Amino acid sequence: xxxxxxxKFAMKPSDPCKRLVxxxxxxxYQEGDDLANATSASATNHTKLGGDFxxxxxxxxxxxxxxxxxxxxxxxxxxxxxxxxxxKTDFNAWMTYTLVFNSTHYKxxxxxxxxxxxxxxxxxxxxVGGTGDFFMARGIATIMTDAVEGIKYFLLKMDIxxxxxx
Amino acid sequence: xxxxxxxKFAMKPSDPCKRLVxxxxxxxYQEGDDLANATSASATNHTKLGGDFxxxxxxxxxxxxxxxxxxxxxxxxxxxxxxxxxxKTDFNAWMTYTLVFNSTHYKxxxxxxxxxxxxxxxxxxxxVGGTGDFFMARGIATIMTDAVEGIKYFLLKMDIxxxxxx
Amino acid sequence: xxxxxxxKFAMKPSDPCKRLVxxxxxxxYQEGDDLANATSASATNHTKLGGDFxxxxxxxxxxxxxxxxxxxxxxxxxxxxxxxxxxKTDFNAWMTYTLVFNSTHYKxxxxxxxxxxxxxxxxxxxxVGGTGDFFMARGIATIMTDAVEGIKYFLLKMDIxxxxxx
Numbered sequence: 001x002x003x004x005x006x007x008k009f010a011m012k013p014s015d016p017c018k019r020l021v022x023x024x025x026x027x028x029y030q031e032g033d034d035l036a037n038a039t040s041a042s043a044t045n046h047t048k049l050g051g052d053f054x055x056x057x058x059x060x061x062x063x064x065x066x067x068x069x070x071x072x073x074x075x076x077x078x079x080x081x082x083x084x085x086x087x088k089t090d091f092n093a094w095m096t097y098t099l100v101f102n103s104t105h106y107k108x109x110x111x112x113x114x115x116x117x118x119x120x121x122x123x124x125x126x127x128v129g130g131t132g133d134f135f136m137a138r139g140i141a142t143i144m145t146d147a148v149e150g151i152k153y154f155l156l157k158m159d160i161x162x163x164x165x166x
Numbered sequence: 167x168x169x170x171x172x173x174k175f176a177m178k179p180s181d182p183c184k185r186l187v188x189x190x191x192x193x194x195y196q197e198g199d200d201l202a203n204a205t206s207a208s209a210t211n212h213t214k215l216g217g218d219f220x221x222x223x224x225x226x227x228x229x230x231x232x233x234x235x236x237x238x239x240x241x242x243x244x245x246x247x248x249x250x251x252x253x254k255t256d257f258n259a260w261m262t263y264t265l266v267f268n269s270t271h272y273k274x275x276x277x278x279x280x281x282x283x284x285x286x287x288x289x290x291x292x293x294v295g296g297t298g299d300f301f302m303a304r305g306i307a308t309i310m311t312d313a314v315e316g317i318k319y320f321l322l323k324m325d326i327x328x329x330x331x332x
Numbered sequence: 333x334x335x336x337x338x339x340k341f342a343m344k345p346s347d348p349c350k351r352l353v354x355x356x357x358x359x360x361y362q363e364g365d366d367l368a369n370a371t372s373a374s375a376t377n378h379t380k381l382g383g384d385f386x387x388x389x390x391x392x393x394x395x396x397x398x399x400x401x402x403x404x405x406x407x408x409x410x411x412x413x414x415x416x417x418x419x420k421t422d423f424n425a426w427m428t429y430t431l432v433f434n435s436t437h438y439k440x441x442x443x444x445x446x447x448x449x450x451x452x453x454x455x456x457x458x459x460v461g462g463t464g465d466f467f468m469a470r471g472i473a474t475i476m477t478d479a480v481e482g483i484k485y486f487l488l489k490m491d492i493x494x495x496x497x498x
Contacts, residue, residue, distance in 0.1 A: 029215055035254075041213035043222045043250070047373035047392070049361055056375045056392050060213070060222050062252045080252050080260050080281050084375070086394045086412050088367075094412050094430060098260060098281035111280050111292045114443050114463070115412050115430035126443045126461025129292025131280070131306060136329055140463060163468055163498075166329075195381055201420075207379035209388045209416070226379070226388050228418045246418050246426050246447050264426060264447035277446050277458045295458025297446070297472060302495055332495075 016139060016161035022099075023146065024079050024156040025071045026063050039063045046085065053092070054085035054151060065099060069146060069155065077101045083116065085151075091118045095125070101133070108132020110160065112141050127162060138164040182305060182327035188265075189312065190245050190322040191237045192229050205229045212251065219258070220251035220317060231265060235312060235321065243267045249282065257284045261291070265326075267299070274298020276326065278307050293328060304330040348471060348493035354431075355398045355478065356411050356488040360391060371395045378417065385424070386417035386483060397431060401478060401487065409433045415448065417483075423450045427457070433465070440464020442492065444473050459494065470496040 029038035040061035047056030060082045064075035081097025096113035109132060114125030122144045130137030139162035147155040195204035206227035213222030226248045230241035247263025262279035275298060280291030288310045296303030305328035313321040361370035372393035379388030392414045396407035413429025428445035441464060446457030454476045462469030471494035479487040 029213070035214060038215060041215040041222050043210040043213060043224055044375040047361070047375060048367060049370060049373040056373050058375055058392070060224070060250055060252050062254070080258070082250065084392055084414065086392050088394070092412070096279070100281050100283065109281055109290065111294065113428070113461070115432050115441055117432065124441065124463035126463060128294040128443065128460040129279070129304065131290035131292060136304065138461070138468065195379070201380065204381060207381040207388050209376040209379060209390055226390070226416055226418050228420070246424070248416065262445070266447050266449065275447055275456065277460065294460040295445070295470070297456035297458060302470065
């Protein structure tokens, strides 16, 4: 006998059961900045292990997520979570966040985590769970840096492919 | 041919393969408090992005989990993890924790993460894994604020529904 | 009809579809240390809830992972993530990290999280996702403290068993 859950799993990696392409905008608050624009702030400073590459800086964010590159487009979700820099010899980060959807299209969340290997063009995070319209989902979020201004601002393209859909 | 794993998956969202209702008590240490009672402490303070709503405050906890609302009931588990506040305009948090069970009923852990949208009556976190009696489990933890005193104390009701049980 | 995904799931807990035994070395930077050797640094100090057991200290790491106990063996992966101490009455931690593989053997990542119950000989973390050669993997990482010097250095043996392999 067959199960309800397994029936909706992907047949192969090239064939996700759901796919979303989204853009994530992070504007880090720094001393003297306009608070109104900022979407993230450092909870900790970099450590002695690396000022140049910010080793140890942990940033908490509530970032708008849009359907295109335009920061001023109406957000379709918010990414709530944190990242931190974790390499002595280069920029490299680790991040986890929840995509919170509350639109006419989608209501629910996707929970994501993984290494953000900033030196690599595309890198894969794990989608480890979902709720609401994304009930129990799993998959891969491929991220790509689309624009960056130091540690002050970055724009990530997220190509989210779900391979387990209930 | 059929697999052992998939046979125990839930047939539909209304029908979890295991369900637990638990209460989580968080008592935040603040300057001058009785250390003995506290179950959590701030590892970071709020940032400039929001003192009113504590944006950036990260709290590490080892909280008792009981079968009823009574803080003084014998814990059936401990919730070990952290939460942080992450919204400029309202109270909102993100959390991840492990429920550590070590009783006659259950031995093992459940690993949980997600957005704690405090303004919403019930919100769903993802149960992304489990060990011991909860080997490889996945599901949803629906949380509801049962009592709250500022940021000092809160009581969450957790309705944990597992949909993948091995 | 049957699915591609489920076919490769483990048939029983005693029978993982993939297994890796690895060693994880953490060298915490402390004031006055040689920066060159350190692989981790405290982003926060311990809180008032426990200097003796470091409650609240959060450590960010980029740790070498080797095939044997020797710190100087060529790393086969790096563990990027963080841990924090979270108990008032004993050493106990919580950790999450990504194993980043980039060798001739494996390319890809495994995402891991859970309670590190340091007082217990072996403890299980959840492998909640994977990418690349570990596409969509799930499993259990059993860790064991192999050597320890205060909070300055520790060596963990990780026995990683995957039960869902795509």
